[in-house]
Amino acid sequence: MAAKSILPDFRITPTIDQVGIEERVARFTTRSIKKESKMQGLKMILNMIDLTTLEGKDTEGKVKQMCYKAVHMHDVIPDLPTVAAVCVYPSMVKTAKESLIGSGVKVASVSTAFPSGQSTHEIKILDTKFALENGADEIDMVISRGEFLKGNYNFVFDEIAAIKDVCGKARLKVIFETGELSTLDNVRKASDIAMYAGADFIKTSTGKISPAATMPVTLVMLEAIRDYYYATNRMVGMKPAGGISTSKLAMQYLVMLRETLGGAWLSNEWFRFGASSLANDVLMQIAKQTTGVYQSSDYFSKD
């Protein structure tokens, strides 16, 4: 699906001015989202969440419970949307898929030796195939940060393209682990490489490294998506992941998305939040908007 036009030279991607990015971000955070637009925004956020559990100690039971929650967010309040997807390790895909049959909630699987990506090409391919065979709708791969930082951009490009080939119809999210890329210029470069290599989504982080998603990093990626769209007419999705745990912050991301890419991106087809604790905070805010009072966190199920 890479662009038909000639590939750009990834050694000279556009430069990013960090101070300018931070100022632009600060401006987004001053938007005041109130009343009906707040409610609408909260529901949109809920519907954009990839409910995630990525731990060594994950069990089938835990994944099943999370999947139930994904569909029944808070049954006390009617007409709530589901989340967009659940995100699990390949070994849990089968369990998740079975739990979510008929719900419309997608199953996303991390892959390619997540989170470090320190493995061989063959294993990464197998890892992805395994997840797909078990029913994954979406693949969240990690890039080889070592090769990227070495300047081996062709390696990174080819790896993404190879995984994309394996994915077939499944949508591919490419995780950069921006906390390891150290500069916004690198974030921009990684974004360009991934999109031209065929990524359907670009994603900030694994959630295993701090800092994970930040607004400046996300803005750089959104602007890369915009430039890519200008150049190729193909939309690419965005997924900030890790570190977004409050509705207020998520709303600021939504404002940033709206004012950078416009209305077409304002759905879970093109934007996701990779988060586990965000959902309950959004539910609490929705309950507050509905009833006028904040409720104890004990009223919201923790799965």
Add this chain to the structure above:
Amino acid sequence: MSKKKEITKAKLDFKTDWAYASAPEDSGHISLKKQYDLFINGEFVKPNSKKYFATYNPATDQKIAEVAEADEKDVDKAVKAARKAFEKWSKLSGKERGKYIFRIARLMQERAREFAVIETMDGGKSIRESRDIDVPLAANHFFYNAGWADKLEYAFPNRNPKPLGVVGQIIPWNFPLLMAAWKIAPALAAGNTVVLKPAETTSLTALKLAELIRDSGLPNGVVNIVTGAGKTGAAIVNHPDINKIAFTGSTDVGKLIQRSISGTNKKLTLELGGKAANIIFADAAIDQAVEGVVNGIFFNQGHVCCAGSRLFVQESVADIVIRKLKDRMETLIVGDPMDKNTDIGAINSKEQLLKINEYIKIGKNEGAEIYQSSCAIPSKGNFCRPTLFLNASQSHRIVQEEIFGPVLTVQTFRTIEEVIEKANNIPYGLSAGVWTDKGSKIFNLTNKLRAGVVWANTYNKFDPASPFGGYKESGFGREGGLHGLMPYLNL
């Protein structure tokens, strides 16, 4: 080469189902009188003429209050009060003067919300700007200059700095409170006393400042605030017992002032118009440059003397820059200045709106290609859509003359020599902006651009510690920093 990508027809759509609900700032807490008198010798006094004029909210055309019109006799009274106060004030130790100025700064911070709301009501600027920029920066100017009050001998060693006496200050309508702070703070720190006239369309925050100064316990007569239009200003300029005039405003009035005080002993600083070049090179961080261009021209509805109103884009990135600029303009929210989400508020007055619209007409007639954002604007009040003129020429009037509104002309260039020549080819020389990833290019240009302020990879950055002022017909003298104290001292 990556910059010169092919551009497709792909179009971003910023009209979304998710609109921002109105988020008006609360104005219930402010107290405004129906009628304001002149602040002379520490108290509010009726004008000699008994005349008052109305001040309006430019966003709603509603009358807010009435303001006294000072005539020559009132101005004379104010100057006499200032002269009398000068005796004691100038002899006060710097430390004591500093205390008063610090107190004004703190009071302003305490009442920041009230000042911001009134500034927005009276002047039309968005509450976001008055809240985040005008008022905090005004307080900072008092803080900064308060710190110098007892250190003047160290600031100007071996120069025996002495105050000038009574200074007459005339300020414009674009940053009413901030300009008052720029003027009053250094004058007081240096030991002068002040007669200040705010612009007739935006007197209210200066009068609230008068209330604040009264509450601060500043000795009577040290600051006097007289309101009125051009005649009142002329009375200040022509008063024989004034030692210095500080004026910020239009170049035409600046020339008049200079003419009328020639042959007198009065010192003068002028901060006048501008028509700044904002220059984007192909190697710049384009998205951030576009953002800087937007801030450069649409900040405060373009009512900024240092606004980056002439955009120069290097040819190879012109298409992408213009495309991004248009997309960014689509996301600007024009409307009710009191709404916290408003980016561009109301044009300050009917007259100014007429002037801007006249220039837009001129631009069209001159053959420049107009682009305006598609945003809705309120049917009442003075509003203007953010406007671009593409393919503008150096000889167009819209390129040569100061419009003082949200109107940006766009020209392209190929070489550095070409852009320097065009940027400097203007009677003004207040400010300029340079956008490039290359440090050496920045220094090359800052040396060659004839402008008092050159911003690199940013725009419209103000700090009390940084001097500000112009070349050529943009005036002379500096405000802010140590340089800003010098015009208020005999050195």
